[in-house]
Amino acid sequence: MTNENLEKLLADQTFQNELKMFETYSDLQKREFRKKYDLTKQQFVEAKTVIDSITFKSVTFTEQELDYLWNAIGIQPKDHQQPQSQQLQSQQPQSQQSNQQHPGEQSQRSQGRNQNQQPNQNNQRRKDQQTLRRKVREINFNWFARIAAILVIPLIITSLYLYTQNVSLSRFKADKVETLGTTYNTVYAPLGGKTMVTLPDGSEVWLNSGSSLKYPLLGSDEYREVFLTGEGYFKVKKDKEVPMYVKTNDLHVKVYGTTFNVNAYDENDDVSVALIEGKVSLALASAASQSSTIGATPKTKTKTKTKTKINARKASSNNAKETFLKPGQIGQLYKDNNKLKVTTTKGLDQYIGWINDIYVFENTKFKNILKRLEKAYNVKFLIEDARLEEYSFDATFDKKSIDQIMEIFKLTLPIEWERVKSPQSKNNHFTYETIKIKRDMKRKL
Amino acid sequence: MRSKRDNLTLVSSDKNSDTVLWEKVRSGNHEALAEIFKLHYAGLFAYGIKIVPFHDFVRDHIQELFLTIWQSHDRLSSVSNIKAYLLVSLRRLMLKSRKSTPTEDLNEKGNGDFLIFEQGEFVDREVISSQIKEQLLENINALPNKHREVVFLRFYHDLSYREIAEIVEIKEQTIKNMMPGVFSKLRNGLTNIKRDDLNDLDVMLFEFFTLFKRNF
Numbered sequence: 001m002t003n004e005n006l007e008k009l010l011a012d013q014t015f016q017n018e019l020k021m022f023e024t025y026s027d028l029q030k031r032e033f034r035k036k037y038d039l040t041k042q043q044f045v046e047a048k049t050v051i052d053s054i055t056f057k058s059v060t061f062t063e064q065e066l067d068y069l070w071n072a073i074g075i076q077p078k079d080h081q082q083p084q085s086q087q088l089q090s091q092q093p094q095s096q097q098s099n100q101q102h103p104g105e106q107s108q109r110s111q112g113r114n115q116n117q118q119p120n121q122n123n124q125r126r127k128d129q130q131t132l133r134r135k136v137r138e139i140n141f142n143w144f145a146r147i148a149a150i151l152v153i154p155l156i157i158t159s160l161y162l163y164t165q166n167v168s169l170s171r172f173k174a175d176k177v178e179t180l181g182t183t184y185n186t187v188y189a190p191l192g193g194k195t196m197v198t199l200p201d202g203s204e205v206w207l208n209s210g211s212s213l214k215y216p217l218l219g220s221d222e223y224r225e226v227f228l229t230g231e232g233y234f235k236v237k238k239d240k241e242v243p244m245y246v247k248t249n250d251l252h253v254k255v256y257g258t259t260f261n262v263n264a265y266d267e268n269d270d271v272s273v274a275l276i277e278g279k280v281s282l283a284l285a286s287a288a289s290q291s292s293t294i295g296a297t298p299k300t301k302t303k304t305k306t307k308t309k310i311n312a313r314k315a316s317s318n319n320a321k322e323t324f325l326k327p328g329q330i331g332q333l334y335k336d337n338n339k340l341k342v343t344t345t346k347g348l349d350q351y352i353g354w355i356n357d358i359y360v361f362e363n364t365k366f367k368n369i370l371k372r373l374e375k376a377y378n379v380k381f382l383i384e385d386a387r388l389e390e391y392s393f394d395a396t397f398d399k400k401s402i403d404q405i406m407e408i409f410k411l412t413l414p415i416e417w418e419r420v421k422s423p424q425s426k427n428n429h430f431t432y433e434t435i436k437i438k439r440d441m442k443r444k445l
Numbered sequence: 446m447r448s449k450r451d452n453l454t455l456v457s458s459d460k461n462s463d464t465v466l467w468e469k470v471r472s473g474n475h476e477a478l479a480e481i482f483k484l485h486y487a488g489l490f491a492y493g494i495k496i497v498p499f500h501d502f503v504r505d506h507i508q509e510l511f512l513t514i515w516q517s518h519d520r521l522s523s524v525s526n527i528k529a530y531l532l533v534s535l536r537r538l539m540l541k542s543r544k545s546t547p548t549e550d551l552n553e554k555g556n557g558d559f560l561i562f563e564q565g566e567f568v569d570r571e572v573i574s575s576q577i578k579e580q581l582l583e584n585i586n587a588l589p590n591k592h593r594e595v596v597f598l599r600f601y602h603d604l605s606y607r608e609i610a611e612i613v614e615i616k617e618q619t620i621k622n623m624m625p626g627v628f629s630k631l632r633n634g635l636t637n638i639k640r641d642d643l644n645d646l647d648v649m650l651f652e653f654f655t656l657f658k659r660n661f
Binding site: 004013055056065 | 600
């Protein structure tokens with residue numbers, strides 16, 4: 001290999017990572033590495049030395065910096081209040097060491113930080129920050145006052161004008177409410193893609209590949225209601241008075257403002273709800289069947305109102321059947337026996353990674369992984385050997401293409417893969433890609 | 446036959462990943478903010494001190510950064526790589542206020558060159574001779590500012606070229622094109638590299654494969 005090529009190789013990120021990891025490699029991996037790169041011994045030693053030499057030490061973190069932040073934010077640090085004094089002592093040698101890394105750069109102030117005047121210094125610093133912020137606020141206020149004064153005068157004139165018009169306006173509104181209340185908007189996410197929707201109340205919903213969300217253009221005053229097919233990640237605006245119902249075919253989720261993921265693809269054996277923050281309650285669609293139909297087909301405005309009230313009462317009488325989730329918990333409804341199971345997970349990424357194109361699997365069967373990938377990448381898999389489907393994996397695919405993912409599986413499983421011709425739809429368009437997975441007979445299962 | 450639970454972890458998966466942590470902060474969870482702060486403080490500091498070599502200046506700006514994040518948590522957008530996000534935000538924040546602060550207040554040494562490295566900042570490997578270490582340090586510090594910053598972000602923070610491109614505001618392809626040149630400069634004057642730790646097994650592998658290749 002020429003020097004020029006070696007420099008190109010050194011600039012390659014994969015090569016850099018592999019060199020960094022080299023010490024941890026097994027003999028087999030080392031041999032693989034050798035096969036991959038055509039390096040002489042001298043070139044290898046040089047490359048390894050260059051990369052080794054630009055490995056940086058990391059700087060240590062001190063707990064007191066977090067306390068500054070809590071002070072500024074106005075949160076009482078509760079759990080580390082007690083051990084803090086001990087930590088200060090144990091941290092001192094470390095923080096001094098880190099200062100020594102930059103000799104000559106230490107100012108009076110930063111030295112003082114590590115010594116006895118510390119509490120005074122901290123207070124002084126906090127006061128400085130506060131006065132500075134107050135000043136900024138005053139300046140801002142003056143500005144706002146001026147702008148407000150300019151804006152308010154035309155505003156008063158306009159509102160007086162509108163007030164006179166108000167009567168006709170409200171009549172107009174009453175007419176429209178009826179039609180809007182029964183008008184629904186439906187948003188679809190394309191196959192192999194994602195869509196973000198902002199609902200009229202400001203809640204945000206990410207829809208995964210092939211999913212759809214139906215919502216009323218004008219919600220009722222008493223509840224918010226959306227209908228989901230497929231998978232969606234919800235960030236619901238807080239409203240204590242007006243709960244939101246996220247309804248799927250099998251499961252209803254009641255929320256007051258929180259963040260969670262619902263996976264209700266029709267092909268799945270279960271419907272799962274993963275809670276990130278806040279509180280939600282789950283109810284079987286069959287148990288709340290009356291309430292699910294209400295609101296979907298209201299005939300007149302007055303009827304809707306009364307029906308809603310009945311509905312609200314019914315929901316509260318159904319309380320016994322509600323299952324509450326805490327953050328980090330997963331509620332799973334198995335469609336075959338209609339049983340709801342609640343489990344706790346630390347790996348929430350499995351459920352919400354998809355919004356950033358990250359797919360995480362923990363001890364998941366190959367066939368279930370493929371099912372998920374089929375959705376995400378709009379492909380169909382054909383597996384020749386059913387035994388392959390039963391292997392379980394832990395895997396994280398961070399923004400990988402389907403080709404990269406298949407190559408990774410090829411390394412771990414004795415398989416070969418290829419794209420095959422997909423059946424065409426009526427209008428001669430390919431709607432999805434087909435990938436065929438074969439046993440690699442040269443390798444053992 | 447492989448065992449049923451043949452779990453090859455293809456990429457290490459942290460339990461509380463960036464996506465989850467960030468979403469928690471967005472929904473107003475201050476413990477998640479604390480976790481992010483603890484995880485990234487050291488890295489942010491190490492980067493900040495390279496941009497403006499003045500401890501309190503860096504500390505104050507990291508505090509300000511997190512304060513801003515907290516105060517506007519319900520208006521934040523989705524983030525998949527928190528580290529890169531924090532680094533780029535801190536960089537912008539510091540460069541902005543460095544412009545508006547008189548330089549003599551910041552740094553007595555003048556602030557033309559930033560990102561100068563010292564031997565103590567690198568992991569000390571005894572297997573590498575001090576002569577080579579000094580040569581490499583010299584080579585690094587002779588690089589242009591921008592190149593040095595990319596090297597630092599790549600090898601301290603372990604960011605990909607794509608993420609670095611966003612932070613230093615140049616194109617990813619530009620970085621990819623310039624890196625071979627950077628390594629060519631880093632290799633300047635490196636001769637007689639001896640590595641005792643790579644002498645036994647690895648070298649045997651080398652001899653084996655060169656032999657193997659010659660025969661076929």
